[in-house]
Amino acid sequence: MQAKIKKVELRNLQIEDYKELKKSMIKSYPELEDSYWKEEDIEKILSMFPDGQLVILADKKVVGAAFSLIVDEVLVDKNPDYAKITGNFTFSTHNPKGEILYGIDVFIHPDYRGLRLGRRLYDARKELCEKLNLKAIVFAGRIPNYNKHAEELTPKKYIEKVKRKELHDPVLSFQLSNDFHVMRIMKNYLPGDSDSKEFAVLLEWNNIYYDESPQLINTQKSIIRIGLIQWQMRPLINLDALFEQAEFFIDAISGYKSDFALFPELFIAPLMADYNHLSEPDAIRELAKYADPIRKKFQELAISYNINIISGSMPYLENGTLYNVGFLCKRDGTSEMYYKIHITPNEVLHWGMKGGSQIKTFDTDCGKIGIMICYDVEFPEQSRIMADEGMNILFVPFLTDNQSGYIRVKHCAQARAIENECYVAIAGCVGNLPKVNNMDIQYAQSAVFTPSDFAFPSTGIKAETTPNTEMTLIVDVDLNLLKELHEHGSARILKDRRTDLYEIRKINS
Known part of the structure; x- marks a missing residue:
């Protein structure tokens, strides 16, 4: 049953939120043992990157969160599992001078799903990525409905069907609707995730405002x-x-x-x-x-x-x-x-x-x-x-x-x-x-x-x-x-061209 809300607030996580945060995490991941973060982990990540940790409050109760690190692009290219990307939960992979905002967790309490609260967290992440002039948001998303189709479909076929909306996956379908695109499939990403058969999908959202070489003078105007x-x-x-x-x-x-x-x-x-x-x-x-x-x-x-x-x-x-x-x-x-x-x-x-x-x-x-x-x-x-x-x-x-x-x-x-x-x-x-x-x-x-x-x-x-x-x-x-x-855009004319059927090109370059 969906909860009724009088007031919603989106803000940065504070250590005082921990008890409420723990309750929501346990409810959000009932299939995972020790699904919640320890208080010392929260203290550590807040000390390193407070701006990257977000919570959603409904009537002052923590009902969702999104945690992030800034990492080097080369680390993402090495196809790391969850332990490697978080530095075995030491968060030693966090580099303030990195290029990628890596999402290490996001969840919404099951009683508060369907209210588009997750979309607010993702929009806030995108704003943060643009504000910090980072190249992209990357994270590995679970595919929790895959276990229902694993016998007849490979992960690749499953993802293709979700893209075509022939199947629905509560995580992947949501990510695709938020302008993330699939980079690759990852094996043995999160041990114990039986619903996803321990597969994950590496997803990316590109920051179109990223400036690789920001200048203090002679910058190109918008x-x-x-x-x-x-x-x-x-x-x-x-x-x-x-x-x-x-x-x-x-x-x-x-x-x-x-x-x-x-x-x-x-x-x-x-x-x-x-x-x-x-x-x-x-x-x-x-x-x-x-x-x-x-x-x-x-x-x-x-x-x-x-x-x-x-x-x-x-x-x-x-x-x-x-x-x-x-x-x-x-x-x-x-x-x-x-x-x-x-x-x-x-x-x-x-x-x-x-x-x-x-x-x-x-x-x-x-x-x-x-x-x-x-x-x-x-x-x-x-x-x-x-x-x-x-x-x-x-x-x-x-x-x-x-x-x-x-x-x-x-x-x-x-x-x-x-x-x-x-x-x-x-x-x-x-x-x-x-x-x-x-x-x-x-x-x-x-x-x-x-x-x-x-x-x-x-x-x-x-x-x-x-x-x-x-x-x-x-x-x-x-x-x-x-x-x-x-x-x-509501219509994306340049992107939606059928270049598999036709092309326009110069004869003499």
């Missing part, structure tokens, strides 16, 4: 601030006028301590007015001569304003071939070039452009990012490859001349955020541009899109600009939310 520039097309008399306008926006965005500034696709098109008397292919090739001066200037601005600049895109001539490219100018002074991979029919027809041939992600001081130019975002394979390489934020500079073109970019960008479990930032040009052929009108509503789950906006839109108005948009995105989503 909150990244993005500045989007919704650029108004306007006549510009020369390159210096473009630099003046660009620096104005970079100054404004960096003033809010943004980590990135994103410019739109082909935002330098006003400079093509001087070549409007030429054919469209010749005019765009004249514009390409500005690419290198722009890269150099944006590198200077990235250093001066301590911001990573994504330069939208511009035409670029390489061995006589015309590409649509942009530059990632990092605040450390370095730069990298990215290509538009998929070229629109209009770009081919009017300008004779060609698509790039390299899909890549970029390492920054804010983590790994991807950059795709406009039409690229309408092809899901490209961003999926980037997601497989660890991309957290996808930047999409775009240029669309009407609302229908914009809608394609918008909805495809939102789809990329959901399916790749990442943030997607898009920035476009607005307004009209007279005296430049093939660049007459523009339509844009810049935005930052998110995955669709409880931690994110219900619309999947973090923020967006006013349509067709020159402005900036500054948005914070939290990379830790993506880590949670990858591991614990």
Whole structure:
């Protein structure tokens, strides 16, 4: 019969709890002789690692507990039995500088089971693991229902059936539901455990926030601030006028301590007015001569304003071939070039452009990012490859001349955020541009899109600009939310792919 509770408390174990603790342990392990811990053992483990010993109280009565040590990862790899992992109950294996939080016991009094009190203990252990920056929680779990199936099933087959929910095991089923995964089967782990036939399952929960080499300075941030520039097309008399306008926006965005500034696709098109008397292919090739001066200037601005600049895109001539490219100018002074991979029919027809041939992600001081130019975002394979390489934020500079073109970019960008479990930032040009052929009108509503789950906006839109108005948009995105989503989201799209049936890969690496 389940007990009725007025108040539940979770806290660290104290030596004064021992008498109540002993009673609950005896009730919890009736099949094991001397199932309770001796008082001197409790005193010893509390003196060594008080934070790792937890109890659940129901109306001031100890009804459950979880005990832990910190051990070296190499000890876990040696497949130790219970005596070895505890140092024959001396707890000499405890190492405050170890990598693993090892669970050496957890129980709930049988009268208090079914109230999810065990889940509270496990959640508290996970919080402790994250707080102490430990790599994982590991423990060996009993399989007490195995004795009922031992004649027809090996331990491996039994575990597989429990995983598929064809069988229920009161311990293993609970562990699997708490995001632990099976590492291996252990023989002769706990002598006298006849219910488990002395088998145990080594289980692991990985700390997704573990930092192998924590730094005091230059640490990678979890909150990244993005500045989007919704650029108004306007006549510009020369390159210096473009630099003046660009620096104005970079100054404004960096003033809010943004980590990135994103410019739109082909935002330098006003400079093509001087070549409007030429054919469209010749005019765009004249514009390409500005690419290198722009890269150099944006590198200077990235250093001066301590911001990573994504330069939208511009035409670029390489061995006589015309590409649509942009530059990632990092605040450390370095730069990298990215290509538009998929070229629109209009770009081919009017300008004779060609698509790039390299899909890549970029390492920054804010983590790994991807950059795709406009039409690229309408092809899901490209961003999926980037997601497989660890991309957290996808930047999409775009240029669309009407609302229908914009809608394609918008909805495809939102789809990329959901399916790749990442943030997607898009920035476009607005307004009209007279005296430049093939660049007459523009339509844009810049935005930052998110995955669709409880931690994110219900619309999947973090923020967006006013349509067709020159402005900036500054948005914070939290990379830790993506880590949670990858591991614990209500839908885990990247994890649940059937890679046994299909794959997406680069042809040329």
